[in-house]
Amino acid sequence: MNHRHLVSAGLTVLLGVTATLAAGCGDRSGGGTGTGSGKPLIGVDYPRSDTDFWNSYIRYVPQSADGLGIELKTTNSQNDIANLISNAQTFMSQGVKAVVMAPQDTAAIAPTLTQLEGRKIPVVTIDTRPDSGKVFMVVRADNRAYGTKACQFLGAKLGGKGKVVMLQGGLDSINGRDRTEAFNECMGRDFPGIKVFGEATDWKADVAASKLQTRFASDPDIKGVYMQSSFALSGTLQILKQRGLQVPPTDPKHVFVVSNDGIPEELKDIGEGLIDATVSQPADLYARYGLEYAKAAIEGKTFQPGPTDHGSTIIQVRDGLLEDQLPAPLVTLDGAPIGGQPTVKFDDASLWGRNA
Numbered sequence: 001m002n003h004r005h006l007v008s009a010g011l012t013v014l015l016g017v018t019a020t021l022a023a024g025c026g027d028r029s030g031g032g033t034g035t036g037s038g039k040p041l042i043g044v045d046y047p048r049s050d051t052d053f054w055n056s057y058i059r060y061v062p063q064s065a066d067g068l069g070i071e072l073k074t075t076n077s078q079n080d081i082a083n084l085i086s087n088a089q090t091f092m093s094q095g096v097k098a099v100v101m102a103p104q105d106t107a108a109i110a111p112t113l114t115q116l117e118g119r120k121i122p123v124v125t126i127d128t129r130p131d132s133g134k135v136f137m138v139v140r141a142d143n144r145a146y147g148t149k150a151c152q153f154l155g156a157k158l159g160g161k162g163k164v165v166m167l168q169g170g171l172d173s174i175n176g177r178d179r180t181e182a183f184n185e186c187m188g189r190d191f192p193g194i195k196v197f198g199e200a201t202d203w204k205a206d207v208a209a210s211k212l213q214t215r216f217a218s219d220p221d222i223k224g225v226y227m228q229s230s231f232a233l234s235g236t237l238q239i240l241k242q243r244g245l246q247v248p249p250t251d252p253k254h255v256f257v258v259s260n261d262g263i264p265e266e267l268k269d270i271g272e273g274l275i276d277a278t279v280s281q282p283a284d285l286y287a288r289y290g291l292e293y294a295k296a297a298i299e300g301k302t303f304q305p306g307p308t309d310h311g312s313t314i315i316q317v318r319d320g321l322l323e324d325q326l327p328a329p330l331v332t333l334d335g336a337p338i339g340g341q342p343t344v345k346f347d348d349a350s351l352w353g354r355n356a
Helices: 052-068 081-094 110-118 143-157 174-190 205-218 230-242 264-271 283-298
Strands: 003-008 011-016 041-046 071-076 098-101 123-126 137-141 162-168 194-200 224-227 256-261 277-280 313-318 321-326 330-332
Touching: 041 052, 041 081, 041 283, 052 071, 052 283, 071 081, 081 098, 081 110, 098 283, 110 123, 123 283, 137 143, 137 283, 143 174, 143 224, 143 256, 143 277, 143 330, 162 174, 162 205, 174 194, 194 205, 205 230, 224 230, 230 256, 230 264, 264 277, 264 330, 283 321
Parallel strands: 041 071, 041 098, 098 123, 123 137, 137 321, 162 194, 162 224, 224 256, 256 277
Antiparallel strands: 003 011, 277 330, 313 321
8 A cells, every 4th residue: 555556647657655654643834835845835624623533633644744745734623614714715825735624514615615726726625525616636435335334234233123313414514414315315225114313413422412312212212323423422322321221232222333433432332342333434544645645736646537556446526526435344343244245343453443
């Protein structure tokens, strides 16, 4: 995974990448445009710092930048689109040559993308894809597959019958919509005997906990929970404990829980039997390839749809918009296939959550 084929002017160029992903955090900010050091200056906006997943991403970014020879300017928009728009203005005033961002409101970012394009500053989005507007590359995993994997797991474990709660993210985000739509479509198609309660949470832990508590009060026979992100992990476990439902999967009272992120805490909880599965969203690869594509954009390289040599596939989402869909495996206690899909064992050394 140290090299990748880049397509530029019809030729294939091999770009060597060395990225050391060790613990720690810091801002390798460069002065001016970065031309003094000869390194490209790239602005990275961290979307939030209130979840373990995004804090892991924040730690990976400067280490990946070191390996790629990049100077950084960083901001944190704290899940606020107004902050992100302001931070983009700051990047432009600092003379960055490219921007990496993860807009949580994927509709409202369009005018800012247009402004950056007018300034000839290429943008790479990670984790989310803008509803409209031009970006150089989207670095993301297949979020519809997240919802489908969670559906297949819960459907198989519940034997196609019962009630499940889906703690949705924000439906103003392509991620929340993709995971929600795919989960619902899969349940309706493959497990029509399962009743799904969708609870919108806006990616907020307190909202998720409150809605799950209310749902259990009205439907105490719920047998499954799908959390669209690990933001809901703590509250969900607390509610299950309070209701006396933290019991082994062999106990009829067990509530099967699928999360989404692959943070160390989730892997630990799978090992301890507190949750049953998670989708490992690649925080380390988001950092690495987000910066790598930004650097490639500065250098004038271009890409085309097709498989990569790092286990992903670049697809064309719409005219002029490419997305590198990185692998995101379903992680379970034993790693055994379920619902017709492969899984990875929770203690597999290849999982980023094992090395964070």
